[in-house]
Amino acid sequence: MKKLINHPRQVVREMLEGLADLNPAQALLESEDVIVQAGLPDPARRPVAVISGGGAGHEPAHAGYVGTGLLTAAVSGDVFTSPSVDAVLSGIRAAAGPAGALLVVKNYTGDRLNFGLAAELATAEGIPTEMVVVADDVALRDTVEKARRRGIAGTVLIHKIAGAAAASGKPLAEVAQLARQAAEALGTMGVALDACTVPAAGEPGFTLAPAEIELGLGIHGEQGVQRAALRPADGLVDTMLEAIAADLGLRAGARVALLVNGLGGTPPMELAIVARGALAWLRGRGLVVERAWAGNYLTALEMPGCSLSLLVVDDARLALLDAAGEAPAWQAGGRIAAERRIIPGPATEAEAPPVPGPLAPALKAAILRAAAALERQEAELTKLDSQAGDGDLGISMARGAAAIRALPDGAFATPAVALRQLGETLRRAIGGSSGPFYATALLRAARQLGDAPSAKDWAEAFAQAVAAIGELGGARPGDRTMLDALHPAAEAFSRAAAAGQSLHAAWAAAIQAATEGADATRSMRPRLGRAAYLGDRAMGVPDAGAAAAVVWMRALDGATG
Incomplete structure (x- = not known):
């Protein structure tokens, strides 16, 4: 696999340097791989800081969501590797003040341990810090208990909800509560058409036959819960949404937000086809899709495939999703029409049918x-x-x-x-x-x-x-x-x-x-x-x-x- 890199050991730092170069509202810590909002006020005047992160390779997550109304800072580890406790603690110190910090963490052992210990150390230093763990992978519902599921692409929606709550001036306990409640109302499932290649490894993590797929995978290039035969996009959408809807207990009339997430190697054409199928499935079962997004939000390097996330919403949660927020990777809006709009073409005058000739x-x-x-x-x-x-x-x-x-x-x-x-x-x-x-x-x-x-x-x-x-x-x-x-x-x-x-x-x-x-x-x-x-x-x-x-x-x- 060919990669546009200089050296495998330098990819994360050089990537973050490039992001900081491209985004004037972001700054890079000198000593750690942490992106922070540039121009933050003095610590005493800062609202609750919302911080997330994890291994690199998920771009645009997590640094792409650092901006007003979203994340205050993002901490990056090596590719698919949790950042260190010191890096997380540095991010908290750089981004938070007396109002405290909320850490939004995906449910992986390394992330929970390192972010959790950093939260304890920061709290001991006088920066009250809480942690919200996202475990939205419904593909594991028959494999492990709910609290042990992986955190995957739906985490991006939690970034937005927590960031909006913090930006509105809410205290740490309320920001954390809103984020936890949203995480409980979230479900995600993914499908991979092929493997990705970690730069340091230099070869794909697994091999699929031309007509095989992996259903129910995570975001670290691993295999899924089930290897299955390739099907048309609508069939895969049905499988994923049936699992998510069953897990969330959705019934007709439920209000949801939809996130169609590319895993890094899926073109916008295919994501739009998936979104079309997802919207048709949801509406066909009487669910009300209040917001929808499609694109690369949380990837696995260049893996071809996608994931679907559903978040149960009410007016309060929609207000947080709709609240002003600006970051390089966040697409504001998400509003969609209640149904597809079809406009008739211009009318043309009907011609009299010609009389058939001998030829x-x-x-x-x-x-x-x-x-x-x-x-x-x-x-x-x-x-x-x-x-x-x-x-x-x-x-x-x-x-x-x-x-x-x-x-x-x-x-x-x-x-x-x-x-x-x-x-x-x-x-x-x-x-x-x-x-x-x-x-x-x-x-x-x-x-x-x-x-x-x-x-x-x-x-x-x-x-x-x-x-x-x-x-x-x-x-x-x-x-x-x-x-x-x-x-x-x-x-x-x-x-x-x-x-x-x-x-x-x-x-x-x-x-x-x-x-x-x-x-x-x-x-x-x-x-x-x-x-x-x-x-x-x-x-x-x-x-x-x-x-x-x-x-x-x-x-x-x-x-x-």
Whole structure:
């Protein structure tokens, strides 16, 4: 596993130095790995300090939550290792005053021992200090008693509640009570798609087969409670929420806040899909989701996976979640609509259905044959595009083919109607650059055709389509694009039609030219598109767009007589 680090023993300190450099409202203790709010008032005027921490590797936790209305200080140990008693005590001394300090601690032995002893020492020094232990991992409900469960991502919500209570001027005992009550009303469960790699270890903590996952894991790169088969996101969401809801005893009408937390290696796309599934599950059971957040809040290095947390809320608890707070990693708000808002698209005038012409059956058969060919070649086109592009051409062509097969019979009434309908359909169905290119080409070609086009008419329409692609994208033959297949095909088609050859013979000449042109792209250095970023590394395989053009051109062969 490659890491952007200088030395494994320096990762924590250098990370904290970077965070302090980036955030002017934070300061770093000189002698310990502790981030503190910068510019704190004199100790006598400080409110209750809220301090948390633990091992590094959970970023943005814990230093990311140091800021007004959240944590006053965060104490970091080595990766996945509890900070020392001295480091915690230094954090208390730097952040707290006579009003005291509340330590928010996740339920791990090292954290409880070191933070607990530091609390005793600080209290003996005259800084009253209490500790709240978060044990929100419901995956362990059948394994250990509740007080011995792990503390995981839901701890972030306790940071916010305790920080808001302290910032409002409440005394230490009340801040601690509010935090403990919230921790009792909290449940979390996680799933990992793979392991993470601790910098000092240099290799993953465990190995999963491609179709395996770990259910019910902690936040230190360990295995979960159960190894299971990979399922769609909605199925995993159901499993996690069923466990959390059962543990919290939730019934219809209960009010909750939802935290969708990435474990470090999960992209926002997947977290949004998980959030969608979670909200649907909760609302489907009559629960009221008052607030929701999704993102990386408490991670396990680069582990792919996520956790879901539910916090039972009332008006008082919501007020603390909503209270002003500012820290680098805290996303203020969390307010969501009661249901998804769907806005209808702009209305369009309905056109009278065209009268099918004599070519309609042949047009439909040819076009559907091209769609089927593209679907059969999806894997090969994906492979080609992955070698010199972003790998989405195969699925894009298959998506376009599916949309074509869904067209009604009227869409093939005449050549002009068919090409226009194809252009509109592909414009909507295919993302990236292929959709606009094909749509523009087909719409341009449609304007050249009557109800009974000759071979010369088809050749002119094809030439106009190819020209439209070049104009839209700025490509020329030799740039290693689909034009390297289409441009020679258009020239061959026009020459054969002008020589009086039949449409079938002229199209066969076009296919031959397209095939040779696509093959020639193997030795071309790309000058446009994503492949251009690879330079010579893209050479040796044909351009995927050119190859796709040959696929559908061959499928059309013989369809129009």
